[in-house]
Amino acid sequence: MTPTSAAGMPGGSSVAVVGGGISGLAAAYRLRRLLGPEARITLIEGSPRLGGAVRTVELAGTPYDIGAEAFLVRRPEAAALASELGLGDQVVHPTPVGPMVRAGGRTVALPRRTVMGVPADPGEVAAVLSQRGLARLAAEPGTPLRWEPGADVAVGQLVRRHCGDEVVERLVDPLLGGVYAGRADALGLRATLPGLAGALDRGFGSVRAAAAEVLPPAAPGPVFGALRDGLGRLVDALVDAAALVLRLGAPVRALSRRPLVSGHASRDSNRQSQGGWRLELGSAAAPEHLDVDAVLLAVPAPALRRLLDGIAPAASTAAGTVGVASSVVVGLALPADAAETLPAASGVLIGSAEPLTAKAFTFSSRKWAHARGDGVLLVRGSLGRHGEVSALQRDDAELVAAVRDDLAALTGVTAEPIDAVVARWGGGLPQYAPGHLDTVATIESAVAAQPGLAVAGATLHGVGIPACVATADAAAERIAAHLHRAR
Numbered sequence: 208m209t210p211t212s213a214a215g216m217p218g219g220s221s222v223a224v225v226g227g228g229i230s231g232l233a234a235a236y237r238l239r240r241l242l243g244p245e246a247r248i249t250l251i252e253g254s255p256r257l258g259g260a261v262r263t264v265e266l267a268g269t270p271y272d273i274g275a276e277a278f279l280v281r282r283p284e285a286a287a288l289a290s291e292l293g294l295g296d297q298v299v300h301p302t303p304v305g306p307m308v309r310a311g312g313r314t315v316a317l318p319r320r321t322v323m324g325v326p327a328d329p330g331e332v333a334a335v336l337s338q339r340g341l342a343r344l345a346a347e348p349g350t351p352l353r354w355e356p357g358a359d360v361a362v363g364q365l366v367r368r369h370c371g372d373e374v375v376e377r378l379v380d381p382l383l384g385g386v387y388a389g390r391a392d393a394l395g396l397r398a399t400l401p402g403l404a405g406a407l408d409r410g411f412g413s414v415r416a417a418a419a420e421v422l423p424p425a426a427p428g429p430v431f432g433a434l435r436d437g438l439g440r441l442v443d444a445l446v447d448a449a450a451l452v453l454r455l456g457a458p459v460r461a462l463s464r465r466p467l468v469s470g471h472a473s474r475d476s477n478r479q480s481q482g483g484w485r486l487e488l489g490s491a492a493a494p495e496h497l498d499v500d501a502v503l504l505a506v507p508a509p510a511l512r513r514l515l516d517g518i519a520p521a522a523s524t525a526a527g528t529v530g531v532a533s534s535v536v537v538g539l540a541l542p543a544d545a546a547e548t549l550p551a552a553s554g555v556l557i558g559s560a561e562p563l564t565a566k567a568f569t570f571s572s573r574k575w576a577h578a579r580g581d582g583v584l585l586v587r588g589s590l591g592r593h594g595e596v597s598a599l600q601r602d603d604a605e606l607v608a609a610v611r612d613d614l615a616a617l618t619g620v621t622a623e624p625i626d627a628v629v630a631r632w633g634g635g636l637p638q639y640a641p642g643h644l645d646t647v648a649t650i651e652s653a654v655a656a657q658p659g660l661a662v663a664g665a666t667l668h669g670v671g672i673p674a675c676v677a678t679a680d681a682a683a684e685r686i687a688a689h690l691h692r693a694r
């Protein structure tokens with residue numbers, strides 16, 4: 208088979224970006240800015256759709272984010288990218304209503320002053336814990352701290368031991384579950400709560416004292432932003448600005464160093480010795496080849512493991528240790544009068560020991576002024592924590608029914624939906640286990656040893672959109688620096 212050659216294009220370099228989620232798209236856009244109009248940037252996405260975990264659908268006629276719905280604005284990258292793309296006037300912030308938490312069969316306001324559920328002050332969480340749980344937490348500073356500076360443990364192991372099971376099940380699990388679709392017992396402290404790990408390293412003698420040290424002073428201004436017409440606008444704007452060659456529905460199956468072809472030899476012996484890359488993509492029955500000067504991988508950990516196998520074995524093995532969690536989001540459009548029953552909150556996080564199927568609800572129309580559809584009330588239910596597959600193996604009608612049952616149990620809202628949408632996020636969120644920072648260091652150093660190869664994405668330094676954009680920028684800069692050196 209004759210490979211499609213994008214390599215050695217006169218007047219420009221060729222780069223393949225693999226993965227069309229927010230990381231791959233942001234990286235492709237940054238590459239365009241760094242390499243100029245002549246570079247040939249091919250973005251290859253395995254599924255028929257761009258955006259990955261960012262997806263805006265229509266729910267009862269309103270644009271509705273059924274994957275990621277918001278981005279932190281206290282980190283600059285996502286908001287800055289939106290502004291750079293001319294979407295600054297699309298950025299909106301949540302209304303002042305706060306979230307609630309379901310714990311011990313009661314639904315109460317979620318305590319605000321905790322570090323991902325770890326409280327500094329027992330009084331702050333008194334409404335969430337039982338008397339026994341509260342007494343256990345109050346006694347914590349008196350129990351000897353077991354902590355080895357520099358070490359990593361599961362969040363649950365540390366917090367259960369020092370603060371009691373209820374703090375994990377009623378506070379930490381709901382909050383960590385919201386970000387990672389994971390459980391405190393499997394997520395590593397150093398990657399998910401780095402501030403707390405750092406304070407313990409510095410010698411704070413109890414978990415509560417470390418939490419007190421880490422809690423930021425209450426700051427004015429919004430924490431999150433969203434886009435009025437949906438985060439899909441960011442995807443569209445990135446595609447427009449990046450001027451890409453797009454290959455959709457074309458999973459990359461293999462990556463290898465490109466054999467040197469005399470016609471492609473460059474003036475520079477350094478570049479010749481590097482040879483560039485060959486990708487095999489498309490269906491297994493009729494694969495296609497693409498030759499490029501550089502490759503940027505922005506795919507989830509399982510795909511990263513496969514594509515790095517044979518190229519950077521240490522990175523491939525390390526990527527293979529990163530688990531992924533699957534989840535489902537159900538968006539419901541309810542008749543507007545359901546608002547009379549719905550609590551005045553932005554949503555409800557659900558403790559991991561509660562007898563409910565969902566792990567969280569967002570009352571979208573309460574949380575976001577822009578999500579107040581015409582005559583409807585938009586509500587989103589999320590299901591699935593790492594390792595929980597049975598809840599997700601139901602058909603759409605069963606998932607909608609399960610979410611409605613939970614909504615009724617939590618709020619009394621029983622109205623028949625006017626519209627519903629179900630999105631399955633198979634393997635959508637990486638799990639940062641204890642030792643994750645070492646795993647990432649192994650991936651990044653093994654990839655850095657390969658000229659013209661870079662990685663980005665949620666597997667690395669944070670699952671939130673701003674963190675993904677930061678890895679995309681860094682990876683694009685690495686590729687651009689390599690191409691400039693090789694010229």
Ligand SMILES: Cc1cc2nc3c(=O)[nH]c(=O)nc-3n(C[C@H](O)[C@H](O)[C@H](O)COP(=O)(O)OP(=O)(O)OC[C@H]3O[C@@H](n4cnc5c(N)ncnc54)[C@H](O)[C@@H]3O)c2cc1C
Pocket residue numbers: 225226227228229230231251252253254256257258259260261273274275276277278279457458459460505506507510534536632635636663664665666669670671672673675
């Ligand atoms: C349900 C849900 C809700 C979330 N909510 C928020 C939120 O509100 N705020 C926030 O900041 N973050 C949120 N996140 C996290 C955030 O959305 C993701 O971490 C981020 O979007 C990941 O982007 P990515 O590009 O790294 O990976 P992905 O979005 O997973 O994209 C990777 C892409 O690579 C493609 N791919 C895989 N293998 C191959 C291959 N071999 N060849 C070609 N293509 C391939 C996939 O099809 C996919 O499109 C949420 C995540 C989920 C799942």
